[in-house]
Amino acid sequence: MQEIYGMPGHLIRRAHQISGALFAEEVGEHDLTSVQFSALFAIRAYPGVDATRLSALIAFDRSTLGGVLERLEAKDWIVREPAPADRRAKRLRLTPAGADLLQEVEGPVRRVQEKLLAPLSPADRATFLRLAAQLADLHNEVTPAPIRRAMVG
Protein backbone atom coordinates (compact mmCIF):
# COMPACT_ATOMS: atom_id res chain seq x y z
CA MET A 1 0.00 0.00 0.00
CA GLN A 2 2.95 2.31 0.45
CA GLU A 3 3.06 2.51 -3.34
CA ILE A 4 -0.35 4.13 -3.39
CA TYR A 5 0.18 6.39 -0.40
CA GLY A 6 3.21 7.87 -2.10
CA MET A 7 1.61 8.41 -5.49
CA PRO A 8 1.19 12.05 -6.46
CA GLY A 9 -2.27 11.24 -7.74
CA HIS A 10 -3.34 9.86 -4.40
CA LEU A 11 -1.82 12.70 -2.43
CA ILE A 12 -3.47 15.26 -4.66
CA ARG A 13 -6.82 13.54 -4.29
CA ARG A 14 -6.40 13.58 -0.51
CA ALA A 15 -5.45 17.25 -0.56
CA HIS A 16 -8.51 18.03 -2.65
CA GLN A 17 -10.70 16.04 -0.30
CA ILE A 18 -9.30 17.88 2.70
CA SER A 19 -9.69 21.22 1.00
CA GLY A 20 -13.35 20.52 0.37
CA ALA A 21 -13.94 19.39 3.93
CA LEU A 22 -12.33 22.50 5.37
CA PHE A 23 -14.31 24.73 3.05
CA ALA A 24 -17.55 23.09 4.09
CA GLU A 25 -16.56 23.52 7.73
CA GLU A 26 -15.89 27.24 7.44
CA VAL A 27 -18.29 28.35 4.73
CA GLY A 28 -20.87 25.58 4.47
CA GLU A 29 -23.35 27.39 6.70
CA HIS A 30 -23.71 30.01 3.96
CA ASP A 31 -24.89 27.27 1.61
CA LEU A 32 -21.90 27.93 -0.63
CA THR A 33 -19.39 25.51 -2.11
CA SER A 34 -15.83 26.30 -3.14
CA VAL A 35 -16.82 25.95 -6.76
CA GLN A 36 -19.66 28.41 -6.32
CA PHE A 37 -17.34 30.81 -4.53
CA SER A 38 -14.88 30.79 -7.42
CA ALA A 39 -17.68 31.48 -9.87
CA LEU A 40 -19.05 34.38 -7.84
CA PHE A 41 -15.59 35.81 -7.35
CA ALA A 42 -14.80 35.70 -11.05
CA ILE A 43 -18.16 37.20 -12.00
CA ARG A 44 -17.51 40.10 -9.66
CA ALA A 45 -14.10 40.60 -11.24
CA TYR A 46 -15.54 40.45 -14.77
CA PRO A 47 -19.15 41.65 -14.66
CA GLY A 48 -20.93 40.66 -17.82
CA VAL A 49 -18.79 37.65 -18.79
CA ASP A 50 -20.49 34.84 -20.58
CA ALA A 51 -20.43 31.28 -19.31
CA THR A 52 -17.84 30.03 -21.75
CA ARG A 53 -15.25 32.64 -20.84
CA LEU A 54 -16.03 32.20 -17.20
CA SER A 55 -15.36 28.49 -17.50
CA ALA A 56 -11.97 29.24 -19.01
CA LEU A 57 -11.17 31.83 -16.35
CA ILE A 58 -11.61 29.47 -13.45
CA ALA A 59 -10.86 26.21 -15.27
CA PHE A 60 -14.33 24.71 -14.98
CA ASP A 61 -15.77 22.28 -17.41
CA ARG A 62 -18.39 24.06 -19.52
CA SER A 63 -21.04 21.43 -18.90
CA THR A 64 -20.45 21.51 -15.16
CA LEU A 65 -20.63 25.27 -15.05
CA GLY A 66 -24.17 25.24 -16.39
CA GLY A 67 -25.46 23.52 -13.27
CA VAL A 68 -23.39 25.70 -10.97
CA LEU A 69 -24.81 28.89 -12.51
CA GLU A 70 -28.30 27.46 -12.31
CA ARG A 71 -27.92 26.95 -8.58
CA LEU A 72 -26.40 30.40 -8.10
CA GLU A 73 -29.31 31.93 -9.99
CA ALA A 74 -31.82 29.93 -7.96
CA LYS A 75 -30.30 31.35 -4.79
CA ASP A 76 -30.58 34.85 -6.27
CA TRP A 77 -26.88 35.55 -6.21
CA ILE A 78 -26.45 36.07 -9.94
CA VAL A 79 -28.57 36.95 -12.96
CA ARG A 80 -28.20 35.75 -16.52
CA GLU A 81 -29.20 38.50 -18.90
CA PRO A 82 -29.20 38.09 -22.68
CA ALA A 83 -26.23 39.68 -24.42
CA PRO A 84 -27.38 42.50 -26.70
CA ALA A 85 -24.84 41.77 -29.41
CA ASP A 86 -25.09 37.99 -29.43
CA ARG A 87 -28.36 36.21 -28.87
CA ARG A 88 -26.55 32.97 -28.07
CA ALA A 89 -24.66 34.30 -25.06
CA LYS A 90 -25.91 35.29 -21.63
CA ARG A 91 -24.04 37.87 -19.62
CA LEU A 92 -23.51 37.09 -15.95
CA ARG A 93 -23.74 39.60 -13.10
CA LEU A 94 -23.91 39.49 -9.33
CA THR A 95 -27.12 40.55 -7.66
CA PRO A 96 -26.80 42.83 -4.60
CA ALA A 97 -27.43 39.73 -2.48
CA GLY A 98 -24.63 37.94 -4.30
CA ALA A 99 -22.25 40.82 -3.77
CA ASP A 100 -23.14 40.94 -0.07
CA LEU A 101 -22.65 37.24 0.36
CA LEU A 102 -19.31 37.31 -1.40
CA GLN A 103 -18.06 39.99 0.93
CA GLU A 104 -19.32 38.07 3.95
CA VAL A 105 -17.50 34.89 3.07
CA GLU A 106 -14.19 36.35 2.03
CA GLY A 107 -12.87 36.18 5.58
CA PRO A 108 -13.92 32.59 6.14
CA VAL A 109 -12.50 31.60 2.74
CA ARG A 110 -9.17 33.13 3.70
CA ARG A 111 -9.26 31.10 6.89
CA VAL A 112 -9.82 27.93 4.89
CA GLN A 113 -6.66 28.59 2.93
CA GLU A 114 -4.72 29.22 6.11
CA LYS A 115 -5.99 26.07 7.79
CA LEU A 116 -5.22 24.07 4.68
CA LEU A 117 -1.56 25.06 4.80
CA ALA A 118 -1.33 25.08 8.57
CA PRO A 119 0.51 21.73 8.73
CA LEU A 120 3.40 23.24 6.77
CA SER A 121 6.04 25.62 8.01
CA PRO A 122 5.79 29.13 6.58
CA ALA A 123 8.71 28.45 4.26
CA ASP A 124 7.19 25.17 3.13
CA ARG A 125 3.87 26.88 2.44
CA ALA A 126 5.47 29.18 -0.08
CA THR A 127 7.33 26.29 -1.63
CA PHE A 128 4.22 24.18 -1.88
CA LEU A 129 2.27 26.98 -3.54
CA ARG A 130 5.07 27.68 -5.97
CA LEU A 131 5.38 24.04 -6.99
CA ALA A 132 1.62 23.52 -7.22
CA ALA A 133 1.30 26.60 -9.42
CA GLN A 134 4.15 25.40 -11.60
CA LEU A 135 2.58 21.98 -11.92
CA ALA A 136 -0.79 23.44 -12.88
CA ASP A 137 0.59 26.06 -15.26
CA LEU A 138 2.76 23.68 -17.20
CA HIS A 139 -0.13 21.27 -17.67
CA ASN A 140 -2.44 23.78 -19.22
CA GLU A 141 -2.67 21.72 -22.40
CA VAL A 142 -4.38 18.74 -20.84
CA THR A 143 -7.29 20.51 -19.18
CA PRO A 144 -9.36 23.64 -19.75
CA ALA A 145 -6.62 26.17 -19.29
CA PRO A 146 -7.43 29.42 -17.52
CA ILE A 147 -7.32 32.55 -19.66
CA ARG A 148 -5.15 34.64 -17.40
CA ARG A 149 -5.33 37.84 -19.40
CA ALA A 150 -8.51 37.22 -21.29
CA MET A 151 -10.28 39.84 -23.32
CA VAL A 152 -13.26 39.85 -21.05
CA GLY A 153 -15.26 42.65 -19.60
Next chain:
Amino acid sequence: MQEIYGMPGHLIRRAHQISGALFAEEVGEHDLTSVQFSALFAIRAYPGVDATRLSALIAFDRSTLGGVLERLEAKDWIVREPAPADRRAKRLRLTPAGADLLQEVEGPVRRVQEKLLAPLSPADRATFLRLAAQLADLHNEVTPAPIRRAMVG
Protein backbone atom coordinates in the same frame (compact mmCIF):
# COMPACT_ATOMS: atom_id res chain seq x y z
CA MET B 1 -8.39 37.15 -10.06
CA GLN B 2 -4.79 36.71 -8.96
CA GLU B 3 -6.22 36.13 -5.50
CA ILE B 4 -7.97 33.01 -6.69
CA TYR B 5 -5.16 31.70 -8.88
CA GLY B 6 -2.84 31.77 -5.89
CA MET B 7 -5.20 30.09 -3.45
CA PRO B 8 -4.07 26.66 -2.30
CA GLY B 9 -7.62 25.42 -2.72
CA HIS B 10 -7.72 26.47 -6.36
CA LEU B 11 -4.28 25.07 -7.12
CA ILE B 12 -5.15 21.77 -5.51
CA ARG B 13 -8.38 21.58 -7.48
CA ARG B 14 -6.43 22.22 -10.67
CA ALA B 15 -3.87 19.58 -9.78
CA HIS B 16 -6.66 17.09 -9.10
CA GLN B 17 -8.30 17.97 -12.38
CA ILE B 18 -5.03 17.49 -14.26
CA SER B 19 -4.35 14.23 -12.49
CA GLY B 20 -7.73 12.90 -13.56
CA ALA B 21 -7.22 14.02 -17.15
CA LEU B 22 -3.80 12.34 -17.37
CA PHE B 23 -5.17 9.15 -15.85
CA ALA B 24 -7.98 9.04 -18.38
CA GLU B 25 -5.48 9.62 -21.15
CA GLU B 26 -3.21 6.75 -20.16
CA VAL B 27 -5.59 4.25 -18.60
CA GLY B 28 -9.03 5.27 -19.81
CA GLU B 29 -9.03 2.76 -22.64
CA HIS B 30 -9.13 0.01 -20.02
CA ASP B 31 -12.41 1.44 -18.74
CA LEU B 32 -10.79 2.12 -15.38
CA THR B 33 -10.74 5.29 -13.28
CA SER B 34 -8.12 6.28 -10.74
CA VAL B 35 -10.60 5.64 -7.97
CA GLN B 36 -11.29 2.16 -9.26
CA PHE B 37 -7.57 1.50 -9.60
CA SER B 38 -6.95 2.40 -5.96
CA ALA B 39 -9.74 0.11 -4.86
CA LEU B 40 -8.43 -2.82 -6.90
CA PHE B 41 -4.90 -2.22 -5.70
CA ALA B 42 -5.93 -2.18 -2.05
CA ILE B 43 -8.10 -5.28 -2.44
CA ARG B 44 -5.15 -7.13 -3.90
CA ALA B 45 -2.99 -6.03 -0.98
CA TYR B 46 -5.65 -7.06 1.55
CA PRO B 47 -7.70 -9.91 0.09
CA GLY B 48 -10.87 -10.35 2.07
CA VAL B 49 -11.21 -6.82 3.44
CA ASP B 50 -14.68 -5.49 3.99
CA ALA B 51 -15.90 -2.27 2.43
CA THR B 52 -15.63 -0.16 5.57
CA ARG B 53 -11.96 -0.99 6.16
CA LEU B 54 -11.24 -0.57 2.50
CA SER B 55 -12.75 2.90 2.61
CA ALA B 56 -10.46 3.78 5.49
CA LEU B 57 -7.41 2.32 3.77
CA ILE B 58 -7.74 4.45 0.68
CA ALA B 59 -9.61 7.37 2.21
CA PHE B 60 -12.86 6.93 0.33
CA ASP B 61 -16.22 7.96 1.60
CA ARG B 62 -18.13 4.84 2.57
CA SER B 63 -21.20 5.77 0.59
CA THR B 64 -19.15 6.51 -2.50
CA LEU B 65 -17.30 3.25 -2.22
CA GLY B 66 -20.56 1.32 -2.54
CA GLY B 67 -21.09 2.51 -6.09
CA VAL B 68 -17.44 1.99 -7.01
CA LEU B 69 -17.53 -1.63 -5.84
CA GLU B 70 -20.78 -2.17 -7.68
CA ARG B 71 -19.18 -1.08 -10.93
CA LEU B 72 -16.08 -3.19 -10.28
CA GLU B 73 -18.27 -6.20 -9.63
CA ALA B 74 -20.32 -5.53 -12.75
CA LYS B 75 -17.09 -5.58 -14.77
CA ASP B 76 -16.17 -8.89 -13.15
CA TRP B 77 -13.02 -7.61 -11.52
CA ILE B 78 -14.02 -8.28 -7.93
CA VAL B 79 -16.42 -10.49 -6.01
CA ARG B 80 -18.27 -9.68 -2.80
CA GLU B 81 -18.65 -12.82 -0.72
CA PRO B 82 -20.46 -12.90 2.61
CA ALA B 83 -18.17 -12.93 5.63
CA PRO B 84 -18.58 -16.19 7.57
CA ALA B 85 -18.20 -14.63 11.01
CA ASP B 86 -20.30 -11.50 10.43
CA ARG B 87 -23.40 -11.57 8.34
CA ARG B 88 -23.33 -7.80 7.95
CA ALA B 89 -19.97 -7.65 6.21
CA LYS B 90 -18.99 -8.71 2.70
CA ARG B 91 -15.40 -9.75 2.01
CA LEU B 92 -13.83 -8.38 -1.15
CA ARG B 93 -11.53 -10.28 -3.51
CA LEU B 94 -10.11 -9.84 -6.97
CA THR B 95 -11.26 -12.16 -9.70
CA PRO B 96 -8.57 -13.56 -12.02
CA ALA B 97 -9.72 -11.00 -14.59
CA GLY B 98 -9.31 -8.26 -11.99
CA ALA B 99 -5.82 -9.44 -11.11
CA ASP B 100 -4.86 -9.53 -14.79
CA LEU B 101 -6.20 -6.07 -15.43
CA LEU B 102 -4.40 -4.66 -12.43
CA GLN B 103 -1.11 -6.02 -13.67
CA GLU B 104 -1.76 -4.65 -17.14
CA VAL B 105 -2.38 -1.11 -15.98
CA GLU B 106 0.41 -0.81 -13.45
CA GLY B 107 2.79 0.42 -16.10
CA PRO B 108 0.42 3.04 -17.49
CA VAL B 109 -0.44 4.19 -13.96
CA ARG B 110 3.24 4.68 -13.22
CA ARG B 111 3.49 6.76 -16.37
CA VAL B 112 0.60 8.94 -15.20
CA GLN B 113 2.47 9.74 -12.02
CA GLU B 114 5.61 10.57 -13.97
CA LYS B 115 3.76 12.83 -16.39
CA LEU B 116 2.01 14.54 -13.53
CA LEU B 117 5.29 15.55 -11.96
CA ALA B 118 7.09 16.12 -15.24
CA PRO B 119 6.81 19.94 -15.00
CA LEU B 120 8.92 19.88 -11.83
CA SER B 121 12.63 19.32 -11.52
CA PRO B 122 13.63 16.03 -9.89
CA ALA B 123 14.46 17.81 -6.66
CA ASP B 124 11.18 19.70 -6.72
CA ARG B 125 9.27 16.48 -7.30
CA ALA B 126 10.56 15.01 -4.08
CA THR B 127 9.83 18.23 -2.24
CA PHE B 128 6.31 18.43 -3.62
CA LEU B 129 5.57 14.84 -2.62
CA ARG B 130 6.98 15.36 0.84
CA LEU B 131 4.94 18.49 1.44
CA ALA B 132 1.76 17.00 -0.01
CA ALA B 133 2.15 13.94 2.20
CA GLN B 134 2.75 16.14 5.21
CA LEU B 135 -0.32 18.21 4.41
CA ALA B 136 -2.51 15.14 4.01
CA ASP B 137 -1.16 13.32 7.06
CA LEU B 138 -1.56 16.20 9.41
CA HIS B 139 -5.15 16.74 8.32
CA ASN B 140 -6.27 13.22 9.03
CA GLU B 141 -8.84 14.45 11.53
CA VAL B 142 -10.98 16.32 9.05
CA THR B 143 -11.53 13.55 6.51
CA PRO B 144 -11.69 9.76 6.47
CA ALA B 145 -8.16 9.04 7.58
CA PRO B 146 -6.33 6.09 6.08
CA ILE B 147 -5.56 3.24 8.46
CA ARG B 148 -1.91 2.88 7.61
CA ARG B 149 -1.26 -0.14 9.75
CA ALA B 150 -4.77 -1.51 10.00
CA MET B 151 -5.55 -4.89 11.42
CA VAL B 152 -6.84 -6.15 8.12
CA GLY B 153 -6.27 -9.41 6.33
Next chain:
DNA sequence: CGTTGAAAGTCAGTATGCGTTCTTTCAGTG
Protein backbone atom coordinates in the same frame (compact mmCIF):
# COMPACT_ATOMS: atom_id res chain seq x y z
C1' DC C 1 -30.90 -13.37 28.38
C1' DG C 2 -33.11 -9.17 26.98
C1' DT C 3 -31.84 -4.35 26.03
C1' DT C 4 -29.03 -1.18 23.91
C1' DG C 5 -25.57 1.12 21.42
C1' DA C 6 -22.69 0.56 17.62
C1' DA C 7 -21.10 -1.35 13.23
C1' DA C 8 -21.81 -2.73 7.95
C1' DG C 9 -24.29 -1.65 3.97
C1' DT C 10 -27.70 0.56 1.31
C1' DC C 11 -30.36 4.34 -0.37
C1' DA C 12 -31.94 9.02 -1.35
C1' DG C 13 -30.61 13.71 -2.14
C1' DT C 14 -27.38 17.27 -3.67
C1' DA C 15 -23.17 18.95 -6.13
C1' DT C 16 -19.34 18.44 -8.95
C1' DG C 17 -16.80 16.83 -13.23
C1' DC C 18 -16.43 15.36 -17.88
C1' DG C 19 -17.83 13.51 -22.61
C1' DT C 20 -21.25 13.78 -26.19
C1' DT C 21 -24.93 15.55 -28.78
C1' DC C 22 -28.28 18.89 -30.30
C1' DT C 23 -30.25 23.48 -31.25
C1' DT C 24 -29.72 28.18 -32.01
C1' DT C 25 -27.14 31.76 -33.65
C1' DC C 26 -23.33 33.96 -35.71
C1' DA C 27 -19.60 35.07 -38.93
C1' DG C 28 -16.86 34.46 -42.82
C1' DT C 29 -16.88 33.16 -47.70
C1' DG C 30 -18.00 32.73 -52.42
Next chain:
DNA sequence: CACTGAAAGAACGCATACTGACTTTCAACG
Protein backbone atom coordinates in the same frame (compact mmCIF):
# COMPACT_ATOMS: atom_id res chain seq x y z
C1' DC D 1 -27.29 36.70 -50.09
C1' DA D 2 -27.15 31.45 -49.53
C1' DC D 3 -23.86 28.11 -47.37
C1' DT D 4 -20.82 26.40 -44.10
C1' DG D 5 -18.18 25.88 -40.10
C1' DA D 6 -17.82 27.35 -35.54
C1' DA D 7 -19.37 29.20 -31.13
C1' DA D 8 -22.82 29.32 -26.86
C1' DG D 9 -25.96 26.86 -24.21
C1' DA D 10 -28.75 23.16 -22.84
C1' DA D 11 -29.42 18.37 -22.05
C1' DC D 12 -28.18 13.53 -21.19
C1' DG D 13 -25.33 9.92 -19.22
C1' DC D 14 -21.82 8.18 -16.21
C1' DA D 15 -18.69 8.48 -12.17
C1' DT D 16 -17.26 10.44 -8.11
C1' DA D 17 -18.10 12.79 -3.35
C1' DC D 18 -20.49 13.47 0.88
C1' DT D 19 -24.61 13.88 4.31
C1' DG D 20 -28.15 11.77 6.59
C1' DA D 21 -31.50 8.28 7.29
C1' DC D 22 -32.63 3.37 7.69
C1' DT D 23 -32.15 -1.87 8.10
C1' DT D 24 -29.82 -5.73 9.63
C1' DT D 25 -26.75 -7.71 12.64
C1' DC D 26 -23.60 -7.90 16.37
C1' DA D 27 -21.59 -7.37 20.91
C1' DA D 28 -21.36 -5.73 25.42
C1' DC D 29 -23.64 -5.19 29.68
C1' DG D 30 -26.52 -5.53 33.40
